[in-house]
Amino acid sequence: DIQMTQSPSSLSASVGDRVTITCRASQGISNNLAWYQQKPGEIPKLLIYSASTLQSGVPSRFTGSGSGTDFTLTISSLQPEDVATYYCQKYGSAPITFGQGTRLEIK
Amino acid sequence: QVQLVQSGAEVKKPGASVKISCKASGFTFTDYYMNWVRQAPGQGLEWMGLINLSNGGISYAQQLQGRVTMIRDPSATTVYMELSSLRSDDTAVYYCARGRGWSWGDNWGQGTLVTVSS
Numbered sequence: 001d002i003q004m005t006q007s008p009s010s011l012s013a014s015v016g017d018r019v020t021i022t023c024r025a026s027q028g029i030s031n032n033l034a035w036y037q038q039k040p041g042e043i044p045k046l047l048i049y050s051a052s053t054l055q056s057g058v059p060s061r062f063t064g065s066g067s068g069t070d071f072t073l074t075i076s077s078l079q080p081e082d083v084a085t086y087y088c089q090k091y092g093s094a095p096i097t098f099g100q101g102t103r104l105e106i107k
Numbered sequence: 108q109v110q111l112v113q114s115g116a117e118v119k120k121p122g123a124s125v126k127i128s129c130k131a132s133g134f135t136f137t138d139y140y141m142n143w144v145r146q147a148p149g150q151g152l153e154w155m156g157l158i159n160l161s162n163g164g165i166s167y168a169q170q171l172q173g174r175v176t177m178i179r180d181p182s183a184t185t186v187y188m189e190l191s192s193l194r195s196d197d198t199a200v201y202y203c204a205r206g207r208g209w210s211w212g213d214n215w216g217q218g219t220l221v222t223v224s225s
Contacts, residue, residue: 001169034211036152043202043218044144044152049211087152092209094166096142096154 002027004090006099014107019075021102023088028068032092035064035073038101039084047086048073080106109133111203111216118222124191127219129203136184137161140206143177143188145199146218153199157206158186193223 003026013019023033031051036044046055048064051071061076075082083106088099114128129141143155156167158177167175176189186203201219204212 036212038152043215044204044212045215046211046213049213055213085151089152089154089211091206091211094209095168096157096209098152098154101151 001095002029002090002097004088004097004099006086006088006102008102009100010103010105012105012107013078015078015080017078019078019082019104021073021086021088021104023066023071023073023099025069025071025090029090029092031067032090033064033066033071034089034091035062036087036089037082037084038087044087078104078106109205109214111205111214113201113203113216113219116220116222118224119193121194121223121225123193123223124189125193125221126187126189127201127203127221129186129188129216131184131186131205134205136179136181138207140208140210141177141179141186142204142206142212143175144202144204144212144215146202147196147199150199155188155201157209160186190221193221195223197221198223 005024007022033051035048038044052064063074085101085103087101090097110132112130117125140157142157158165179186203216205214
């Protein structure tokens with residue numbers, strides 16, 4: 001099975017900072033990668049699919065990039081409402097797998 | 108608008124089974140797949156499997172094979188997930204999530220908390 005490894009597992013940044021979260025696949029997955037945001041007490045929300053396509057309604061400060069095995073989620077200017085745990089997800093074939101999550105906090 | 112409405116919270120004893128429903132509306136049911144994803148308290152997301160809402164084709168996560176069953180009822184636009192031989196580590200919030208094929212989940216149900224306790 002393909003494993004998805006996120007880094008860091010947690011991070012703390014200041015409002016306005018540029019934040020980058022990395023997701024690495026144990027084998028190449030082309031661009032079959034999605035990113036989700038889960039705020040405390042809420043359901044997961046799709047941010048990005050196909051590695052770099054922004055889901056409708058998601059603020060443009062979120063961008064995704066990468067292909068193959070290495071992927072990044074970048075928040076260009078961190079906002080207080082971005083406090084959440086972020087998950088990458090590999091899809092396209094069985095099994096679908098999630099990264100372990102990255103908890104993002106505000107300094 | 109797309110809605111996925113799940114059944115309510117459940118408390119079960121070890122060894123019992125639980126069946127959760129996910130009622131879909133606002134889209135053409137048979138154009139999509141439905142994933143089931145669970146999240147243990149304070150933990151990450153775990154994919155359980157998916158079902159093709161058109162033909163009922165299914166794929167289950169290997170670690171749940173033999174204990175999980177997913178079915179769909181197109182006439183009721185509802186999907187069901189049953190998990191048997193419950194253990195304490197099955198305590199989690201269970202989500203249904205719509206996808207187009209083997210893809211991302213663009214809409215999620217509100218979640219159903221299943222507590223397994225003696």
